[in-house]
Amino acid sequence: xxxxxxxxxxxxxxxxxxxxxxxxxxxxxxxxxxxxxxxxxxxxxxxxxxxxxxxxxxxxxxxxxxxxxxxxxxxxxxxxxxxxxxxxxxxxxxxxxxxxxxxxxxxxxxxxxxxxxxxxxxxxxxxxxxxxxxxxxxxxxxxxxxxxxxxxxxxxxxxxxxxxxxxxxxxxxxxxxxxxxxxxxxxxxxxxxxxxxxxxxxxxxxxxxxxxxxxxxxxxxxxxxxxxxxxxxxxxxxxxxxxxxxxxxxxxxxxxxxxxxxxxxxxxxxxxxxxxxxxxxxxxxxxxxxxxxxxxxxxxxx
Numbered sequence: 001x002x003x004x005x006x007x008x009x010x011x012x013x014x015x016x017x018x019x020x021x022x023x024x025x026x027x028x029x030x031x032x033x034x035x036x037x038x039x040x041x042x043x044x045x046x047x048x049x050x051x052x053x054x055x056x057x058x059x060x061x062x063x064x065x066x067x068x069x070x071x072x073x074x075x076x077x078x079x080x081x082x083x084x085x086x087x088x089x090x091x092x093x094x095x096x097x098x099x100x101x102x103x104x105x106x107x108x109x110x111x112x113x114x115x116x117x118x119x120x121x122x123x124x125x126x127x128x129x130x131x132x133x134x135x136x137x138x139x140x141x142x143x144x145x146x147x148x149x150x151x152x153x154x155x156x157x158x159x160x161x162x163x164x165x166x167x168x169x170x171x172x173x174x175x176x177x178x179x180x181x182x183x184x185x186x187x188x189x190x191x192x193x194x195x196x197x198x199x200x201x202x203x204x205x206x207x208x209x210x211x212x213x214x215x216x217x218x219x220x221x222x223x224x225x226x227x228x229x230x231x232x233x234x235x236x237x238x239x240x241x242x243x244x245x246x247x248x249x250x251x252x253x254x255x256x257x258x259x260x261x262x263x264x265x266x267x268x269x270x271x272x273x274x275x276x277x278x279x280x281x282x283x284x285x286x287x288x289x290x291x292x293x294x295x296x297x298x299x300x301x302x
Contacts, residue, residue, distance in 0.1 A: 001222070001225070001257070002226040004229070004258075005261075006034050006194065007035045007231050007236075008036050008105055009037040012076065012088070013070050013072065014233035014238075015092075015233065017238055018235075019094075019095065019237060020094070022241075022244070023095065032100050035101065035103065036103045036104065037092065039135060040086075040106070040109075041082035041083070041084050042083050042084070042085060045074055045075045045079065102143070103170075103261070104143050104145070106147075109149040111127070116153070117152075119154070120156065121159065124154070124156040125163070128157075128161070129164070145168055145261055145262055150291075151171060151194070153172065157171070158189070167189075168191070168261065169190070169191055170191070170228065172281060172294040172295055173194050173195075174193030175300070178190075178277040179277070195229075196220055196230075198289075201286070201288030213243060218251060222254065226264060280297045281296060282295055282297045283295075
């Protein structure tokens with residue numbers, strides 16, 4: 001059993017504090033992961049526009065947003081100036097030096113998550129292109145993986161990934177790998193959906209301390225050839241490190257091996273593209289999260 005371990009890094013504090021904490025934790029457990037980092041300005045404070053979406057305020061209360069993210073992050077890009085993630089280039093380089101995959105989680109995370117449906121193809125390509133440029137400057141090589149902020153995609157974003165030449169993307173939530181079909185055309189970029197719930201979706205619903213989340217993940221990976229779990233540097237890398245520690249101990253005891261997503265993508269491609277599903281991408285609600293997320297039609301998760 002294989003668990004693809006995906007770490008979303010959405011904020012400056014997540015990169016500054018959460019990532020180093022997770023690097024130490026992963027080193028102690030002997031696991032390797034994929035860190036998907038938003039590489040532009042941290043404008044998290046502009047999330048206030050989401051306050052009117054069903055479920056958003058309830059989620060903020062459940063996860064104690066001020067304690068989890070910090071006041072500086074909550075005001076970033078509104079009352080306080082945004083901080084640019086590229087300022088923390090040594091931390092990005094430390095991810096690679098420790099043997100983990102560094103992947104792209106967009107440029108301006110908040111802008112993508114809230115406005116992607118209003119961006120035309122040129123704007124989308126520019127948004128991804130800026131992140132790729134920073135990635136090359138920091139690492140000296142091209143990125144292999146891309147993960148859409150907030151699991152938000154559009155036809156323009158899916159086509160842009162093909163044009164740029166990513167080896168794979170993890171833009172969606174779903175039950176298995178697939179190639180997207182857009183306007184009747186099968187695209188080349190393999191999609192590896194997050195198959196499991198995230199801590200912020202479960203926290204405060206199934207339990208208050210993370211035990212239910214750990215138990216659910218350990219239960220759901222059993223009997224599956226592979227699964228993908230998304231952690232967040234702002235949560236498991238800061239106030240919920242204990243949850244991540246128990247989770248990694250639990251999956252190891254169950255005989256599950258953690259891998260970066262690029263390794264998982266290579267294994268799936270080696271089996272042959274004809275064994276991978278082709279699916280339209282649709283927007284669906286998911287329990288514990290405000291709004292909708294992208295999913296492959298026919299391979300949706302609840």
